[in-house]
Amino acid sequence: MPIPIAPHSWHRNREGLGIWEGRGKVVATGVGTSPTARRWDEKPETSLGALTILAIRRAIEDAGISPDEIDGIVLTPESTTGVSNDPNSPAPEGWSDVFKMVDYPQAGITRGDIDWLLLNMPELKNVQFKMNGPVCMSVAFTTAAEAVSRGLTGTCLVVRGWHNLAGRYYVGQGAAARDTASGPGKYGGIWGMPACATTAMIFEEYCNKYGKNHDMMAPFVVEERRNGLMNPDGFFTQHRPEMITVDDYLSGRWIAKPANIYDNDLPIQAALAVIFTTPELAKHHKQKPVYILNHAQTRPELQGAIPTLAEWERSSDKMGRMLYEGAGIGPEDLSFENMYDGFTLFHQFHVEGLRFASRGEKRGYALDLYQTDISIEGPNPVSPSGGNNGNGRTRWWHHRDSILQIQGRSPSQITRPAEYGVSGAHMPNFCDALIWGASVE
Amino acid sequence: MRKQSPVPTEFDQPFYDACNEERLVIQHCPACNRFQFPPRTMCPRCGASNLTWQQVSGRGRIQSRVVVYDSPVSALIPDQPFNVATIALEEEPDVIMLSHLPGVPVDAVPIGATVEVIFETTPATGQKVPEWRVVG
Numbered sequence: 001m002p003i004p005i006a007p008h009s010w011h012r013n014r015e016g017l018g019i020w021e022g023r024g025k026v027v028a029t030g031v032g033t034s035p036t037a038r039r040w041d042e043k044p045e046t047s048l049g050a051l052t053i054l055a056i057r058r059a060i061e062d063a064g065i066s067p068d069e070i071d072g073i074v075l076t077p078e079s080t081t082g083v084s085n086d087p088n089s090p091a092p093e094g095w096s097d098v099f100k101m102v103d104y105p106q107a108g109i110t111r112g113d114i115d116w117l118l119l120n121m122p123e124l125k126n127v128q129f130k131m132n133g134p135v136c137m138s139v140a141f142t143t144a145a146e147a148v149s150r151g152l153t154g155t156c157l158v159v160r161g162w163h164n165l166a167g168r169y170y171v172g173q174g175a176a177a178r179d180t181a182s183g184p185g186k187y188g189g190i191w192g193m194p195a196c197a198t199t200a201m202i203f204e205e206y207c208n209k210y211g212k213n214h215d216m217m218a219p220f221v222v223e224e225r226r227n228g229l230m231n232p233d234g235f236f237t238q239h240r241p242e243m244i245t246v247d248d249y250l251s252g253r254w255i256a257k258p259a260n261i262y263d264n265d266l267p268i269q270a271a272l273a274v275i276f277t278t279p280e281l282a283k284h285h286k287q288k289p290v291y292i293l294n295h296a297q298t299r300p301e302l303q304g305a306i307p308t309l310a311e312w313e314r315s316s317d318k319m320g321r322m323l324y325e326g327a328g329i330g331p332e333d334l335s336f337e338n339m340y341d342g343f344t345l346f347h348q349f350h351v352e353g354l355r356f357a358s359r360g361e362k363r364g365y366a367l368d369l370y371q372t373d374i375s376i377e378g379p380n381p382v383s384p385s386g387g388n389n390g391n392g393r394t395r396w397w398h399h400r401d402s403i404l405q406i407q408g409r410s411p412s413q414i415t416r417p418a419e420y421g422v423s424g425a426h427m428p429n430f431c432d433a434l435i436w437g438a439s440v441e
Numbered sequence: 442m443r444k445q446s447p448v449p450t451e452f453d454q455p456f457y458d459a460c461n462e463e464r465l466v467i468q469h470c471p472a473c474n475r476f477q478f479p480p481r482t483m484c485p486r487c488g489a490s491n492l493t494w495q496q497v498s499g500r501g502r503i504q505s506r507v508v509v510y511d512s513p514v515s516a517l518i519p520d521q522p523f524n525v526a527t528i529a530l531e532e533e534p535d536v537i538m539l540s541h542l543p544g545v546p547v548d549a550v551p552i553g554a555t556v557e558v559i560f561e562t563t564p565a566t567g568q569k570v571p572e573w574r575v576v577g
Contacts, residue, residue, distance in 0.1 A: 169513075170513035171511070171512075171513045171518075172513065172515045172518070173513070176513040176514045176515060177515045178445065179445055179446065179516060179564070179565040180445055180446045180447070180448050180565050180566060181445040181446065181447050181448065182447075182448045182450075184479065186445075186447035186448065187447075187478070187479035187480075188479070188539055189445070189514070190444045190445045190447060190514070190563070190570065191444070191525050191539040191540070191541060192444075192509055192512035192513070192514040192517035192523070192525070193507070193509060193512070193525050193539070194509065194511055194512060194513055195513075197507045197509060197525065200507045201505045201506065201507050201525075201527055202505065204505045204506060204507065205504060205505040205527075208505070208552060253510070253511075254508065254510040254511075254522070255510060255511045256507040256508065256509050256510065256511070256525075257507060257508040257510065257522075257548075258507070259507070300485075301485060301486070301535075302477070302481065302485035303475070303476075303477050303478075303485070303533075303535045303536055303537075304477075304478060304535060304536045304537030304538070305478060305479060305527075305537050305538055305539050306527060306537050306539070307537075308504070308527075308529075308534075308535055308537060309505075310535070311535070
């Protein structure tokens with residue numbers, strides 16, 4: 001039986017909805033993170049599936065609960081953002097000696113699958129609620145928040161794994177290698193833009209409008225690497241523990257100018273699991289509960305081949321207003337922001353939509369903010385997790401860190417008290433985001 | 442530049458047929474009075490499916506640009522670095538199309554300049570696609 005996704009009625013995608021009905025009913029507690037790798041070495045024990053199982057076991061252990069208590073799973077099945085195996089490719093030799101198989105042969109290899117997990121994790125014997133949060137783990141988080149608040153699951157795993165196969169990121173692979181183009185890519189893909197180019201295009205428009213330039217991104221990118229290197233679970237700490245400098249950034253090779261290599265988060269393998277539950281059930285969990293105060297969604301307007309600057313500004317402004325309305329807080333209450341950053345060149349759209357650290361400015365101020373103290377020690381911690389640019393692309397480091405910050409155990413803990421934070425992904429016009437809080441007061 | 446040849450489907454055949462006749466037609470939603478591109482089965486704003494194909498002027502304005510140094514498309518890699526610009530259509534500036542701006546040197550894209558549509562033949566199948574040239 002196909003695993004469902006959240007009904008549209010669960011989305012909080014317009015203004016005027018008032019305080020979220022689930023506010024005060026859902027908390028996050030345990031967090032489990034797998035080791036990282038740049039690419040899969042094709043061994044079952046380092047696969048996406050194996051990493052996911054490890055992350056789940058670590059999350060349960062971190063929460064100090066029994067696997068019997070888990071009665072729900074929300075999982076993002078999609079994995080890489082690069083070219084992947086054909087969905088019907090058989091599992092590699094030896095795979096079935098290690099893992100039990102479901103009908104879908106790529107389960108655990110290039111795609112997450114709840115039934116595959118349950119088959120290979122016999123300790124999860126009380127799972128009744130199963131739902132997919134497609135495309136992005138942000139969707140899984142918002143879906144799980146609704147599911148717990150509606151009483152459909154009491155103790156729920158939120159899960160996402162990533163794989164990364166051999167080969168350059170999309171370059172000369174799959175559809176890009178052909179002399180014809182089919183599917184949606186034919187309307188824009190034939191112009192040959194790499195993934196970051198749309199963002200670079202709109203960033204360029206932003207710079208022209210507000211009188212900014214690419215060099216102004218350097219302090220942000222460098223600070224993200226600093227924060228990422230504090231994280232023992234991050235890719236760069238584990239595999240490339242070198243700091244970058246402003247000069248490194250300014251001399252980075254162009255991918256789609258004005259986006260250079262440092263503006264692109266690095267595809268990796270890794271998995272994360274987080275425990276969502278109710279405040280009542282969390283009382284015996286080992287970790288401090290972190291409240292989900294609200295969530296919200298934006299989706300693209302789809303009028304042109306790529307979005308416009310105006311759409312990204314409209315959409316991220318709306319996200320800010322929706323989040324604050326449902327959470328009952330304002331931008332001045334945020335202790336930090338952990339919005340998605342890969343590509344780095346759109347992070348400022350999220351920052352400005354939230355009016356984070358605004359001194360009355362509405363738009364065009366974030367790159368100036370980057371020239372001030374945005375460190376974890378400063379008054380306005382920007383991306384204290386180091387994000388995906390500072391830890392490798394998973395689209396979940398920022399969510400994970402928001403929970404850890406408020407629990408007071410982030411490896412890059414901000415100096416000011418972490419009372420309220422925000423995290424979300426991915427694009428400024430296609431985003432699922434959450435407000436996290438130490439309390440509902 | 443050696444673009445990939447788009448393969449039309451029954452759904453978007455009117456767009457590609459018009460390209461081969463060197464006319465630019467895009468979808469229009471009568472309910473919203475709004476143009477859109479790429480073609481879709483419905484209007485993303487109101488959900489209407491009774492979209493019509495309408496010829497537009499073929500004029501626009503360069504809105505932004507990038508210079509591609511690392512394209513995924515094999516056929517274009519020999520031409521790197523190359524420009525890609527966004528073109529905002531005169532009829533509705535939120536409708537964006539892409540262009541290599543043939544003849545414009547890399548890093549010399551005139552943001553805000555007026556452009557008009559031309560049609561470029563793609564080598565694999567001969568299908569024509571919209572391109573744009575600077576006229577002022």
